[in-house]
Amino acid sequence: MAKYLLKRVFYLLLTLFIVITVTFFLMKLLPGTPLQNQQKLSPAQQHLILKQYGLTKPIWQQYLIYVGGVFQGNFGTSFQFSDQPVSYLISSRIGPSLLLGLQAMILGVVPGILVGALGAIKKNTWVDTTTTIISILGISIPSFVLAVLLQYFLGLKLHLFPIADWGGFAYTVLPTLALAASPFADTARFTRTEMVDVLNSDYIELARAKGLSKWGVIYHHALRNSLIPVVTIIGPLAVNIMTGSMVIENIFSIPGIGEQFVKSILTNDYPTIMAVTIVYSVMLMVVLLITDIVYGIIDPRIRISGRSN
Amino acid sequence: MQSKETILDVNHLKINFNTYAGTVKAIRDVSFSLKKGETLAIVGESGSGKTVTTRSIMGLLANNAVVAGGSIQFHGQDVLKMSQKQLEGLRGAKIAQIFQDPMTSLDPTMRIGRQIAEPLIIHKGVKKEKAMAQALEMMKLVGITDAENRINDYPHQFSGGMRQRIVIAIALINYPEILIADEPTTALDVTIQAQILDLMRELQDKISTSIIFITHDLGVVAGMADRVAVMYAGKIVEYGTVDEIFYNPKHPYTWGLLSSMPTLDTHGDELASIPGTPPDLLDPPKGDAFAPRNPYALKIDTEQEPPFFKVSDTHYAATWLLHPDAPKVTPPEQIIERQKKFAVMQKEAEAKEQHRIEEEEEQQ
Numbered sequence: 141m142a143k144y145l146l147k148r149v150f151y152l153l154l155t156l157f158i159v160i161t162v163t164f165f166l167m168k169l170l171p172g173t174p175l176q177n178q179q180k181l182s183p184a185q186q187h188l189i190l191k192q193y194g195l196t197k198p199i200w201q202q203y204l205i206y207v208g209g210v211f212q213g214n215f216g217t218s219f220q221f222s223d224q225p226v227s228y229l230i231s232s233r234i235g236p237s238l239l240l241g242l243q244a245m246i247l248g249v250v251p252g253i254l255v256g257a258l259g260a261i262k263k264n265t266w267v268d269t270t271t272t273i274i275s276i277l278g279i280s281i282p283s284f285v286l287a288v289l290l291q292y293f294l295g296l297k298l299h300l301f302p303i304a305d306w307g308g309f310a311y312t313v314l315p316t317l318a319l320a321a322s323p324f325a326d327t328a329r330f331t332r333t334e335m336v337d338v339l340n341s342d343y344i345e346l347a348r349a350k351g352l353s354k355w356g357v358i359y360h361h362a363l364r365n366s367l368i369p370v371v372t373i374i375g376p377l378a379v380n381i382m383t384g385s386m387v388i389e390n391i392f393s394i395p396g397i398g399e400q401f402v403k404s405i406l407t408n409d410y411p412t413i414m415a416v417t418i419v420y421s422v423m424l425m426v427v428l429l430i431t432d433i434v435y436g437i438i439d440p441r442i443r444i445s446g447r448s449n
Numbered sequence: 450m451q452s453k454e455t456i457l458d459v460n461h462l463k464i465n466f467n468t469y470a471g472t473v474k475a476i477r478d479v480s481f482s483l484k485k486g487e488t489l490a491i492v493g494e495s496g497s498g499k500t501v502t503t504r505s506i507m508g509l510l511a512n513n514a515v516v517a518g519g520s521i522q523f524h525g526q527d528v529l530k531m532s533q534k535q536l537e538g539l540r541g542a543k544i545a546q547i548f549q550d551p552m553t554s555l556d557p558t559m560r561i562g563r564q565i566a567e568p569l570i571i572h573k574g575v576k577k578e579k580a581m582a583q584a585l586e587m588m589k590l591v592g593i594t595d596a597e598n599r600i601n602d603y604p605h606q607f608s609g610g611m612r613q614r615i616v617i618a619i620a621l622i623n624y625p626e627i628l629i630a631d632e633p634t635t636a637l638d639v640t641i642q643a644q645i646l647d648l649m650r651e652l653q654d655k656i657s658t659s660i661i662f663i664t665h666d667l668g669v670v671a672g673m674a675d676r677v678a679v680m681y682a683g684k685i686v687e688y689g690t691v692d693e694i695f696y697n698p699k700h701p702y703t704w705g706l707l708s709s710m711p712t713l714d715t716h717g718d719e720l721a722s723i724p725g726t727p728p729d730l731l732d733p734p735k736g737d738a739f740a741p742r743n744p745y746a747l748k749i750d751t752e753q754e755p756p757f758f759k760v761s762d763t764h765y766a767a768t769w770l771l772h773p774d775a776p777k778v779t780p781p782e783q784i785i786e787r788q789k790k791f792a793v794m795q796k797e798a799e800a801k802e803q804h805r806i807e808e809e810e811e812q813q
């Protein structure tokens with residue numbers, strides 16, 4: 141297990157390195173400079189500013205300096221807020237994003253599993269139809285539309301929750317709901333499909349032949365076997381939530397990295413764009429690593445093959 | 450024949466399935482009985498209704514099934530009329546089943562000891578520790594080597610043959626009165642097949658259970674069964690003791706099955722499967738369902754279904770060929786050879802019986 145973990149962490153760092161490299165050169169290829177909106181500046185002034193940011197050096201030197209910095213936690217200085225290191229910008233904003241993401245994940249996955257399982261157990265009844273319609277809605281309504289609807293009804297009309305800004309738990313409710321809808325729908329659909337398969341399998345037939353009751357069969361045999369694969373979609377769901385958060389944080393004016401990301405793109409703030417990209421990659425890789433480990437623990441078939449390797 | 454107690458009595462069973470295409474008449478008036486301790490083989494081609502028959506005994510019919518008639522008497526109670534609760538009490542306790550594919554019939558995420566112990570815990574309320582001890586005993590009984598160390602393993606750690614032993618252990622842990630084995634060896638290779646069949650025979654003696662043995666392979670029936678029922682298109686067309694079915698078959702369908710079976714006795718060159726396909730059960734033909742594929746079919750076969758004609762006390766066949774007015778037909782050569790052998794066997798049996806009686810008389 142320790143050897144496996146070490147291997148995985150090594151690959152994680154390798155991937156991270158590739159991500160940094162690719163982002164760096166992509167940024168260099170992009171048209172536009174951080175100074176593009178300031179035409180009032182004379183060429184000499186522009187040169188001075190570029191020099192200050194180290195942008196007059198040859199690209200390979202810039203690259204080495206950047207990579208060296210990143211591994212020491214230094215992402216350079218923001219172009220937009222010239223007095224702020226990017227690392228500070230991110231560390232002060234990551235909290236709200238993590239909190240929202242985590243809440244949305246839990247609020248999406250747990251009810252998603254329940255609803256999906258219910259749909260499979262009550263297959264071809266009105267329960268199944270209702271849950272299927274709900275999950276199709278969840279998949280097809282874009283999160284920003286849902287966000288606006290939530291703001292309008294639960295915020296403006298019913299005054300249940302604040303419609304924007306960041307303060308206590310109440311401020312997280314609407315954005316969490318908006319973010320959770322799509323993971324909820326994905327989880328529900330996935331769980332239903334898995335469970336329908338499991339309920340048609342031979343070992344469920346054997347469990348019935350043992351004399352277990354309908355719910356006994358579900359509780360002792362069907363649930364575990366259909367839930368194990370759900371772990372594999374946590375990674376894609378995390379991606380879903382991260383991309384969703386860029387929009388949602390803007391709609392709800394949440395001071396998170398998603399909102400920062402969009403701002404940085406609009407102002408060509410390269411150092412911040414790169415840093416946020418790297419942070420997103422790291423979060424995703426960590427999620428994937430954790431889900432792989434969890435999968436190995438809960439599925440005996442993986443566990444054993446891991447041991448014999 | 451010793452008249453043993455009948456424990457299961459299937460009477461005029463009729464099962465339909467509602468489908469989008471119409472009503473599938475899967476079981477069309479099936480009757481048979483099972484005696485204590487005996488093994489009844491049900492043979493027939495794919496789709497003849499063997500599995501549906503066993504499922505109705507277990508009370509595990511699909512949702513679209515309709516019992517269109519008949520009864521299944523078990524200890525004087527009709528299984529078809531039992532509540533879900535009563536059926537649950539029966540399954541895995543009094544009537545147990547072994548399935549076809551051992552690779553898929555065990556729960557992949559549950560330790561096998563738990564899986565074997567489960568029926569004990571459900572039905573007898575045995576405490577977990579004690580149940581596990583009994584599961585271990587059962588594992589040894591079904592021939593799982595190193596059982597102590599393997600009780601906490603998962604199914605994927607076992608071979609197909611071993612998994613089928615585990616499935617058998619699950620089925621037998623409550624010493625059921627009836628064991629239904631639905632093609633228990635079809636998915637296994639030949640050597641493993643033989644081992645599993647040996648094991649089943651051995652365990653039947655130890656546990657004294659009755660077995661309904663489903664197969665489409667007459668080859669495995671000879672060594673296993675006491676009696677054989679031949680099924681075709683949702684009906685039993687002939688039944689009798691193993692010797693009667695193997696050596697004195699009367700129904701042309703049974704002739705066809707026997708002729709397509711390779712054995713040591715037959716001259717291997719005339720192997721052929723029965724030409725044609727079974728009828729569409731959405732709209733079964735009027736007369737004898739086998740008539741279109743039957744080279745010996747009479748005119749009446751297309752008009753009227755044949756009743757059962759008695760061949761002996763234990764042997765019946767549903768074919769018009771047995772009607773006193775039917776023309777005499779010559780069965781395939783292979784079947785004639787079998788019948789000759791049967792005549793010899795009968796003489797030998799008679800001689801033996803004679804001998805026994807004489808000995809008894811001498812002793813008195």
Ligand SMILES: Nc1ncnc2c1ncn2[C@@H]1O[C@H](COP(=O)(O)OP(=O)(O)OP(=O)(O)O)[C@@H](O)[C@H]1O
Pocket residue numbers: 466467468473475493494495496497498499500501502511513514665730
């Ligand atoms: N749920 C169902 N809905 C519709 N038709 C069904 C259903 N279950 C079984 N049948 C039909 O009933 C008939 C008998 O099927 P059954 O499974 O008993 O055959 P079998 O003799 O066991 O064949 P095999 O040797 O292939 O296992 C088939 O024509 C089958 O298509």
Ligand SMILES: [Mg+2]
Pocket residue numbers: 499500501631
């Ligand atoms: Mg079958």
